[in-house]
Amino acid sequence: MSTTDDRTLSTQPAPPDGGAGGPVTLPRLGPVGWLRFVWRQLTSMRTALFLLLLLAVGAIPGSTFPQRSIDAARTAQWISDHPSAGPLLDRLGFFEVYASPWFAAIYLLLFVSLIGCVVPRSRIHWHQLRARPPRAPRRLDRLPAHREEVVDGSPDEVRDRLRTALRGRRYRVHAHDDSTLSAEKGYLKETGNLVFHLALIGVLVGVGWGHLLGWKGDVIVPVGKTFANTLGGYDTFSPGPWVDPTDLSPYTIRLDTMDVAFETEDKGAGQFGMPRDFRATTTFTGPDGRAEQREIAVNHPLETGGGTVFLLGNGYAPRVTVRDADGTAIYTSATPFLAQDNNYTSVGAIKVPGARPDDLGFAGFFLPTGVIDDERGPHSVFPDTLDPQLALTAFSGNLLPGGRPQSVYTLDTAAMKPLPGKDGADQLRILLRPGETFELPGGRGSITFDGVERFAGFSIRTDPGKTLTLVSALLALAGLVLSLVVRRRRVFVRVRPDETTGRTVVSVGGLAKDDDEGMDDEVAAVLTGPEGTR
Amino acid sequence: MTDYTLAQLSNYSVYSAMVVLTLAMLAHGLYLARIVPARESASTREEAPARELVAAGVGSEGSAASAEGAGGATADAVEAEPRSARKAAGIARMLTLLGTLLLVAGVVLRAAEVHRWPLGNMYEFAIVGAMFTLLAYVGWSTRRDLRWLGLFVVGPVLLVLGAATTVWYTDASELMPSLRSYWLAIHVTVATMTVAVFTLGAALGILYLVQDRLEASDAPPRSFMGRLPSARALERMTYGAHIIAFPMWTFTVIAGAIWARQAWGSYWNWDPKEVWSFVIWVVYAAYLHARATTGWKRQNAVWIALGGFVCVVLNFAVVNLFLVGMHSYSGL
Numbered sequence: 001m002s003t004t005d006d007r008t009l010s011t012q013p014a015p016p017d018g019g020a021g022g023p024v025t026l027p028r029l030g031p032v033g034w035l036r037f038v039w040r041q042l043t044s045m046r047t048a049l050f051l052l053l054l055l056a057v058g059a060i061p062g063s064t065f066p067q068r069s070i071d072a073a074r075t076a077q078w079i080s081d082h083p084s085a086g087p088l089l090d091r092l093g094f095f096e097v098y099a100s101p102w103f104a105a106i107y108l109l110l111f112v113s114l115i116g117c118v119v120p121r122s123r124i125h126w127h128q129l130r131a132r133p134p135r136a137p138r139r140l141d142r143l144p145a146h147r148e149e150v151v152d153g154s155p156d157e158v159r160d161r162l163r164t165a166l167r168g169r170r171y172r173v174h175a176h177d178d179s180t181l182s183a184e185k186g187y188l189k190e191t192g193n194l195v196f197h198l199a200l201i202g203v204l205v206g207v208g209w210g211h212l213l214g215w216k217g218d219v220i221v222p223v224g225k226t227f228a229n230t231l232g233g234y235d236t237f238s239p240g241p242w243v244d245p246t247d248l249s250p251y252t253i254r255l256d257t258m259d260v261a262f263e264t265e266d267k268g269a270g271q272f273g274m275p276r277d278f279r280a281t282t283t284f285t286g287p288d289g290r291a292e293q294r295e296i297a298v299n300h301p302l303e304t305g306g307g308t309v310f311l312l313g314n315g316y317a318p319r320v321t322v323r324d325a326d327g328t329a330i331y332t333s334a335t336p337f338l339a340q341d342n343n344y345t346s347v348g349a350i351k352v353p354g355a356r357p358d359d360l361g362f363a364g365f366f367l368p369t370g371v372i373d374d375e376r377g378p379h380s381v382f383p384d385t386l387d388p389q390l391a392l393t394a395f396s397g398n399l400l401p402g403g404r405p406q407s408v409y410t411l412d413t414a415a416m417k418p419l420p421g422k423d424g425a426d427q428l429r430i431l432l433r434p435g436e437t438f439e440l441p442g443g444r445g446s447i448t449f450d451g452v453e454r455f456a457g458f459s460i461r462t463d464p465g466k467t468l469t470l471v472s473a474l475l476a477l478a479g480l481v482l483s484l485v486v487r488r489r490r491v492f493v494r495v496r497p498d499e500t501t502g503r504t505v506v507s508v509g510g511l512a513k514d515d516d517e518g519m520d521d522e523v524a525a526v527l528t529g530p531e532g533t534r
Numbered sequence: 535m536t537d538y539t540l541a542q543l544s545n546y547s548v549y550s551a552m553v554v555l556t557l558a559m560l561a562h563g564l565y566l567a568r569i570v571p572a573r574e575s576a577s578t579r580e581e582a583p584a585r586e587l588v589a590a591g592v593g594s595e596g597s598a599a600s601a602e603g604a605g606g607a608t609a610d611a612v613e614a615e616p617r618s619a620r621k622a623a624g625i626a627r628m629l630t631l632l633g634t635l636l637l638v639a640g641v642v643l644r645a646a647e648v649h650r651w652p653l654g655n656m657y658e659f660a661i662v663g664a665m666f667t668l669l670a671y672v673g674w675s676t677r678r679d680l681r682w683l684g685l686f687v688v689g690p691v692l693l694v695l696g697a698a699t700t701v702w703y704t705d706a707s708e709l710m711p712s713l714r715s716y717w718l719a720i721h722v723t724v725a726t727m728t729v730a731v732f733t734l735g736a737a738l739g740i741l742y743l744v745q746d747r748l749e750a751s752d753a754p755p756r757s758f759m760g761r762l763p764s765a766r767a768l769e770r771m772t773y774g775a776h777i778i779a780f781p782m783w784t785f786t787v788i789a790g791a792i793w794a795r796q797a798w799g800s801y802w803n804w805d806p807k808e809v810w811s812f813v814i815w816v817v818y819a820a821y822l823h824a825r826a827t828t829g830w831k832r833q834n835a836v837w838i839a840l841g842g843f844v845c846v847v848l849n850f851a852v853v854n855l856f857l858v859g860m861h862s863y864s865g866l
């Protein structure tokens with residue numbers, strides 16, 4: 001694009017120096033001048049390009065380093081595995097790339113640049129939409145596409161025919177004088193381009209809105225239990241900064257059944273035991289008190305009106321009864337154990353605070369299809385309950401030293417002592433199958449493995465920005481297609497009488513934005529098409 | 535027919551496609567070898583000493599010849615293609631068509647075998663992607679003469695098929711629950727088609743950069759490149775492929791986000807596959823930007839597009855296998 005604005009049909013704002021490659025003079029800039037200079041730099045296409053590439057590069061570390069918001073445990077593990085690089089990278093935000101100040105700086109600058117670029121362009125385009133096509137240049141033969149012919153008819157007749165031809169090809173036509181026509185079409189290209197860029201701002205706003213006003217909470221619900229949508233009902237709850245977490249819609253969800261299917265045929269590498277179907281049947285009781293049976297499955301979330309319920313996990317909750325020395329049950333519950341691998345080798349803890357003489361705690365594994373060998377210890381070899389086993393160690397002491405908050409899936413043994421084994425081993429090992437009972441040493445009572453329930457891991461989320469984001473994204477797509485498919489073209493016509501033959505010399509020149517292979521054909525078609533000169 | 539026989543048939547079909555495509559590749563290569571301008575091969579023999587002298591000078595003659603000849607438009611370069619070249623091209627075309635049909639059959643049989651859309655693991659992505667690439671090439675060839683492009687399409691396709699059948703091969707199986715959705719058919723199909731178009735775009739981009747070098751240098755076109763479209767035309771075709779692919783990729787990302795909301799609860803999770811899809815989108819956006827930026831060289835813009843293609847390849851070959859995320863569907 002080395003030629004002037006008029007000839008290239010450019011819709012870009014002119015570069016700061018007007019595009020001329022003249023000698024560079026450096027005027028003395030006052031503070032306002034500097035601001036203006038910085039603003040012009042920021043809103044130039046080159047800067048946008050640079051920031052786009054920077055954004056791409058900046059996004060990559062988030063895929064190669066574990067991210068805290070996605071997998072906090074793996075992130076902590078990585079940092080402790082790399083004692084020198086870990087903390088440094090942590091400080092630089094490499095484990096929270098998409099929330100880090102430098103990533104935000106890139107995309108915010110990009111969007112400032114975008115606004116600074118698109119607003120003036122929209123204004124120009126708005127004026128162009130209502131303006132007439134510009135006057136024909138004096139020398140049409142200098143335009144990239146040009147044809148000249150001598151045809152029958154008077155200049156006025158020829159001009160009228162061409163006007164009709166151009167209109168037929170959906171040009172906007174205007175005659176600035178008696179011997180020329182100026183025609184332009186393809187305004188939708190720039191419109192589409194502007195819609196695309198503006199819609200990107202809509203996407204960003206939608207994402208931000210969802211972040212500020214959305215929330216998500218996770219909860220594990222064993223079969224037969226009911227979840228109530230209150231802050232206390234959740235295992236974890238992460239609200240956006242502007243969310244009032246006491247203002248949740250009062251509904252309950254009872255998990256009636258949890259159906260799970262796994263691949264049982266060995267169809268090739270890695271497929272045996274793969275999950276095939278997860279389906280939770282629930283009783284949903286809305287705020288109005290009406291109860292209905294609803295199914296929640298992967299890819300089929302439940303819309304509640306106050307958050308969408310997704311089935312994101314499942315696992316096993318062994319039902320265990322702990323009795324004291326007199327045989328009174330002091331603990332009866334289905335306790336969720338969390339799956340650690342694809343075969344649902346699950347870990348968990350059973351906490352019995354009311355036992356005597358001290359609190360009792362059990363920690364260990366639940367194995368749906370258990371195998372215990374020396375090499376790998378207790379593990380499961382299939383995700384379904386073909387041979388369920390509970391492998392536990394027992395502790396006594398104080399379960400809640402100092403009342404610190406702790407995870408329900410692990411035992412804090414800081415103030416506890418392991419119960420010793422029978423034959424002098426320093427650790428008691430308990431292995432139970434459903435229905436079996438183990439007598440604890442020292443008159444502490446017994447533990448019975450009654451059976452296994454499944455649990456469902458629900459994630460309940462709201463995102464008030466998602467509609468805006470989706471609509472903007474689709475608008476952006478539509479704008480993009482227009483911008484890339486539509487061609488912006490100008491055609492100029494000049495007629496003059498041919499003195500010698502009494503016919504008319506007609507000269508047609510065409511000009512397109514970008515290089516447009518079809519412009520020659522377009523000019524030819526205008527000249528010779530159905531309404532043209534022949 | 536049992537699924538087992540279908541599986542065998544599908545595999546045989548893919549293998550025979552590979553054999554046929556190998557022959558097609560040879561024929562395409564032969565075509566290019568035969569269209570090397572005859573005048574040049576003669577002149578290099580006779581005028582070799584003379585040219586050295588000229589080259590020692592400024593070499594203005596040579597550059598003039600090359601600038602015109604590269605477009606394939608000079609009077610003597612327009613001389614008809616040798617008959618043997620035309621024959622090779624005809625054979626290449628038939629073989630490519632046959633290989634494409636065999637690959638289509640392989641994919642259809644695979645789908646019949648697994649009773650679902652055949653896009654559930656890496657092997658299937660690869661063979662379907664290869665199929666779309668060939669279909670795009672064959673389809674486009676009906677509209678313009680693309681015989682010169684054949685080698686650069688069939689070659690990469692064979693490479694992908696080779697990797698698919700050896701490293702990525704997975705026996706047919708059902709889908710994981712999160713993949714059971716009609717969005718699989720929409721999102722993954724469009725993604726695979728887009729990759730096919732990006733592949734054509736990258737092949738054209740590389741040819742453009744080579745052609746551009748040759749046109750800029752003083753050496754007369756001594757290779758088949760002299761018969762290829764001019765650098766300017768190649769650059770336009772590169773752009774043409776990308777402006778088809780870019781909106782398709784935009785759609786892929788949007789559709790993926792809609793599906794992610796259904797399957798994972800949130801439309802964007804910065805899972806590695808999502809990160810890379812985003813990076814690809816941004817890099818190609820930068821390409822389109824660069825091409826429209828006043829004062830940016832077309833060559834540099836095309837380099838950005840090729841960078842985008844490197845990201846596409848990484849997204850498939852590396853992210854699926856080595857980065858931990860929720861898109862763990864490689865089946866390996």
Ligand code: HEM
Binds near residue numbers: 043484823
């Ligand atoms: C979020 C960042 C941005 C993205 C993803 C983006 C993407 C794109 C894409 C894909 C195109 C190609 C459409 C076409 O060729 O018609 C384009 C064109 C364009 N962009 Fe952007 N853009 C961004 C920011 C900006 C900024 C900051 C500016 C201004 C400095 C800008 C100015 C333009 C202009 C003027 C065109 C039209 C080029 C032409 O005349 O063909 N864009 N943009």
